[in-house]
Amino acid sequence: MLNNTRIRQLAGVALCLTAVALPAHAGKTLDTIKSRGELVCGVNVALAGFSAADSEGKWSGLDVDYCKALAAAILSDANKVKYVPLNAQQRFTALQSGEIDILSRNTTWTLTRDASLGANFVGTIYYDGQGFMVKKELKIASAKELNGATVCTQSGTTTEKNLTDYARANKLDIKPLVFEKNEAATGAYHSGRCEAYTTDASGLAAERTIAKNPDEHLILPEIISKEPLGPLVRRGDDEFFAISKWVLNALIEGEEYGLTQANLDEKKTSDDPNIQRILGTAEDMGTLLGLDKEWAYRALKATGNYGEIFERNVGKNSPLKLERGLNKLWNQGGILYAPPIR
Amino acid sequence: MTFWRNQKIRGWLYQFAALLLVALCVAVLADNTLENMRTRGIQSGFGFLSQPAGFDISESLFGFESTQPYWQAFLTGLGNTLKVALIGIILTTILGVLLGVGRFSQNILIRGLCLTYVEIFRNIPLLLQLLMWYLVCVEWLPTAREAEPFLGIYLTKAGLALPWFGDVPVKAGFGIKGGVTLSPEFFALLLGLTIYTASYIAEIVRSGIASVPRGQLEAALSLGLSRAQTMRLIQLPQALRVIIPPLTNQYLNLTKNSSLAVAVGYPELVSIANTSINQTGRAVECIAVIMAVYLTLSLLTSVLMNAYNRRAAIKER
Ligand SMILES: N[C@@H](CCC(=O)N[C@@H](CS)C(=O)NCC(=O)O)C(=O)O
Numbered sequence: 001m002l003n004n005t006r007i008r009q010l011a012g013v014a015l016c017l018t019a020v021a022l023p024a025h026a027g028k029t030l031d032t033i034k035s036r037g038e039l040v041c042g043v044n045v046a047l048a049g050f051s052a053a054d055s056e057g058k059w060s061g062l063d064v065d066y067c068k069a070l071a072a073a074i075l076s077d078a079n080k081v082k083y084v085p086l087n088a089q090q091r092f093t094a095l096q097s098g099e100i101d102i103l104s105r106n107t108t109w110t111l112t113r114d115a116s117l118g119a120n121f122v123g124t125i126y127y128d129g130q131g132f133m134v135k136k137e138l139k140i141a142s143a144k145e146l147n148g149a150t151v152c153t154q155s156g157t158t159t160e161k162n163l164t165d166y167a168r169a170n171k172l173d174i175k176p177l178v179f180e181k182n183e184a185a186t187g188a189y190h191s192g193r194c195e196a197y198t199t200d201a202s203g204l205a206a207e208r209t210i211a212k213n214p215d216e217h218l219i220l221p222e223i224i225s226k227e228p229l230g231p232l233v234r235r236g237d238d239e240f241f242a243i244s245k246w247v248l249n250a251l252i253e254g255e256e257y258g259l260t261q262a263n264l265d266e267k268k269t270s271d272d273p274n275i276q277r278i279l280g281t282a283e284d285m286g287t288l289l290g291l292d293k294e295w296a297y298r299a300l301k302a303t304g305n306y307g308e309i310f311e312r313n314v315g316k317n318s319p320l321k322l323e324r325g326l327n328k329l330w331n332q333g334g335i336l337y338a339p340p341i342r
Numbered sequence: 343m344t345f346w347r348n349q350k351i352r353g354w355l356y357q358f359a360a361l362l363l364v365a366l367c368v369a370v371l372a373d374n375t376l377e378n379m380r381t382r383g384i385q386s387g388f389g390f391l392s393q394p395a396g397f398d399i400s401e402s403l404f405g406f407e408s409t410q411p412y413w414q415a416f417l418t419g420l421g422n423t424l425k426v427a428l429i430g431i432i433l434t435t436i437l438g439v440l441l442g443v444g445r446f447s448q449n450i451l452i453r454g455l456c457l458t459y460v461e462i463f464r465n466i467p468l469l470l471q472l473l474m475w476y477l478v479c480v481e482w483l484p485t486a487r488e489a490e491p492f493l494g495i496y497l498t499k500a501g502l503a504l505p506w507f508g509d510v511p512v513k514a515g516f517g518i519k520g521g522v523t524l525s526p527e528f529f530a531l532l533l534g535l536t537i538y539t540a541s542y543i544a545e546i547v548r549s550g551i552a553s554v555p556r557g558q559l560e561a562a563l564s565l566g567l568s569r570a571q572t573m574r575l576i577q578l579p580q581a582l583r584v585i586i587p588p589l590t591n592q593y594l595n596l597t598k599n600s601s602l603a604v605a606v607g608y609p610e611l612v613s614i615a616n617t618s619i620n621q622t623g624r625a626v627e628c629i630a631v632i633m634a635v636y637l638t639l640s641l642l643t644s645v646l647m648n649a650y651n652r653r654a655a656i657k658e659r
Pocket of ligand 1: 044045047087088106107156159181183200204227
């Protein structure tokens, strides 16, 4: 009569961990994906603009589009992706235990995670930073005015430590209230238990769009941390690591060379050697990665280039209306810089 | 009779072999885990416990600073677990006994109310009850800014603030300063655990009393004892030996169920471990700590209750 969901959940985690206790199989992730005919991608449970399922179970978002591009490059079909929704707490265990091939879930690249989780960060898909959202009725204009405030956040994220660091540096007395579920954290914020809610600025924008009255909430101007978000793969499979990296690079290079979903087929006749290399019309770059020469063409065809993915999911063509900001290309005032496909 | 034929010795041997097998399995599993973690580049070890935690904890018995090490953060979490478990066990015992005894009341209304209580609270999942109490606390109460004190007491979304030896709570900035404060997270958890567990204890007490032969009741009444006296002096004491073993179970359940607190933001042991797992990546280690602590608490509770049970048991003379 052990009526205890929490303990059962923990037992679940423990069980996952015993998967680590079984003998390691040499990781040819690419072969596994091909023979399975499906890419298994760990994504966020529900974060508008990044990864969310609609009423028919169709996933969309920036993180989801990356999985689609990867599946298109490997399996020639962007729909051959199985999405595994993960909360903040579960995500790394799912990757470690082999339940997913790749984790694409607004995850911040930090030293601890890169060095100690047995995972490698593929790159940065979105340069973010942590911020605060408050109710306008509090008449606060700056995070510096949060002295004495209670701030709600979700556990299993980078946010708790950033919040503590910020409070210490600015001599603010801030009380963190930590919930396991994001809905619980935002629920406590909306009920007035917390004066502020803190997470990545993109997450704040997403929360605000789904709030009952978005106009009642204000995202404070301070950005208190660096949150480079990106996908991760398991260590020990350099081939798949390289493929994951270069698909991301191809999406960014695609934008740099003006390759869009719409003009991709026209561009196949381009005599720009850079474009020829990306689209595989002259040199074959894909074979070097263990793929074929049309890998990047398929990825770009499936989702469009980085700019298109951005605007569609989180930018001006989306409810979030986030600015490109840091996420502009390097030659357009941002810091997005992909190494050359050469 | 040879040594092998001896029943008792054979029994011991079997048990020893079983134990050895289990130990071997655990050792192989542990070794394999460590080996695999190493080849996959997952770091392990308990060294992180002495590193600074770097996060704040919203409430603690003895104060906690983010510069203190992880092991002290765990202790703070354990303190919060014990706080809610101990107070919860006391309150739920009182409530449960009252409800159980109420089922034998002469008054049909009281009997009915006690039965309804049990049926309602036993059948709604605890997690839902916790969320409901928390919602009640944070939705219905006023914010600290709007609140007016009552006899120096503030009851707001920020919790229940009481005067404490001349230290009177006052509004300050966003919240309330001074006095002692019970947070709504603690309150919701305590309420949920107490009310839920009491419905089980009520049943245990009821069946315990029912197990006392009816002759005892009749004898006591005919001796001129009142109903209340009979219950207190004759029925309950005899029922105890039936009640205590399953009661121990309920105490253990209450303690373990306190880990549901992560849903309502109360920083008990599991919540602290969650944060630590995330910040350090040491999932295996943190879960081992949780398991060790709950095991210790459970064994401790059992030992105490067994000792009490031996005292309450009927002495055969
Ligand atoms: N980038 C941060 C935060 C990522 C994160 O989990 N954010 C939360 C708040 S926006 C989230 O996505 N929660 C959704 C959920 O778990 O349902 C990290 O990697 O730790």
